[in-house]
Amino acid sequence: MRSLLTTAVVLLLAGPGWGSSAEEYEYYSWQSDHLQSGRFYTKQPQCVDIPSDLRLCHNIGYRKMRIPNLLEHDTLPEVKHQASSWVPLLAKQCHPDTQIFLCSLFAPICLDRPIYPCRSLCQAVRDGCSPVMGSFGFPWPDMLRCDRFPLDNDLCVSLQSQGNQVTQPPVSKVCPPCDNEMKADVILEHYCASEFALKMKIKEIKKEKGDRKIISQRRKKVLKMGPLRKKDLKKLVLYIKNGASCPCNQLDNPNSNFLIMGRKWDNQFLLTVIHRWDKKNKDLRHALKMMKTYQCPTYHHIFQ
Template identity: 60%
Template sequence: MGIYSILDRNLVTLALVSSCAASEYEYLSWRADAYNGGRGYGKPPQCVDIPDDLRLCHTVGYNQMLLPNLLEHESMAEVKQQASSWVPLVHKNCHPGTQVFLCSLFAPVCLDRPIYPCRWLCEAVRDGCTPIMEAFGFPWPEMLTCDKFPQGEVCIAMTQPNATEATRPTDYSPICPPCDNEMKTDTILEHMCASEFAFKAKIKEVKRENMDRKVILQKRKMIKMGTLKKKDLKKLVLNLKNGADCPCQQLDNLTPQYLIMGRKVDQQFLLTGIHKWDKSSKEFKKTIKKLKTYKCPAFENVF
């Protein structure tokens, strides 16, 4: 069932709810205290156009949004900044409802009252996307805790919660997000921005350890030092989180040189991206040139 049919149904439901007792209607009211400590708003929500450069939600299926949004972003600049960090997760296709779920919060559809995403949709997206996020060292954020969202009829959804098991992460083919071999500039830059350091290197050895794979490097040439220290470089081993059994053709062929990216999480160094160093690829050469001047967005979560 598409988002339009859900919204149509919700419009009808809203009309029914509005004729009920006030307490029932208040369930849909603008509840700032439900998010991030309840920061107050200086002005009531307004309906504004979704701008072209709000990449996360520009193609979501409707053209206008409420501002402030349901995550307490009061300006469009703040919405753009925070929403941009989630674009790479949508690109990973970890759940078909990821964009609708996120945009129902970042860019709520314009109705008389804000409508929250259904709790089961949040849970399905969380369960499908958490393994992807963990591969890059990011937890599911507190601001998206699913028990904050309604279980009733009036909520944003994609499909019926029990209509299919296909949305469960176990039904997806095993994937290694850092091993995405798509030679597109945007993809490589997204991996770079999810990383603290990067270098050109050859792989000496790959070992399996529990559910991870450990990547031992040789002949490194730094591109981005980040938080790494010289002592870290002496015995640098990268971990492909939960990657013991997922396909990664780069780690099956140790002959080429690779563009390798990573970040430190707790006491581990995670492998967050690996791309063949291919000088014959115009796209790759363009990307490497762009890396020298590219400024990553400055937010907490980038995938």
């Protein structure tokens, strides 16, 4: 039996009979029952095209979404602003249905009533992705708590990968902070998702309780201060959570200069991204230039 999402996509793409009517529904005010802070919308939801710069959901498989969405974002600029913070998680391939789950909330398919993700879909994505998020200092956000979503039925977006015969790409064994592309847009995404960013050298690397402990040299260049204080910078200690055994090629030669990004979590400074500081790399140079004026998404509204 096809899932609700698959059926809805087929209907939306089936031809002019359905496609032309998708924007002609007579929408009614609706109550967001499953989200704790749900509010009553007095204006009618609208069907709009999923914009090409909504990177999280532009290629999801259907063309139109409803506004307001199921996370109470009222405008497309707000949707794009908030959704962009989740794009780095897709690259980690923590679960094959991550995009389907997130887009069912950020860019819900345009039907005559809101369609929520099934609880089993939320649980599967949470179980696959929360360990990756935890390694970056992000707990699974309360707004995505799975008991807010309906038990499986014919009127929710169900798990898509169950029984899928397509072989998924192998999950990298590399420590997550060490497994990131050196591309300008990727660097900027991680810069925004991180609370602090530094240019620094490493003095010493140790293993401690399953984590990798990295002690910096005294001299540093601050690109983003965040929660760091001057006394923290004098002898900064960073941790790669659960990183004692996973490989990290960047740390094979700790005498280099590094671009370090991180977050403060549970009274520790976590290393979330590390790149060798290569002055000849065009993407790094471009990203460093963009950091001075780049407008980041508001992450504290997402991960709370």
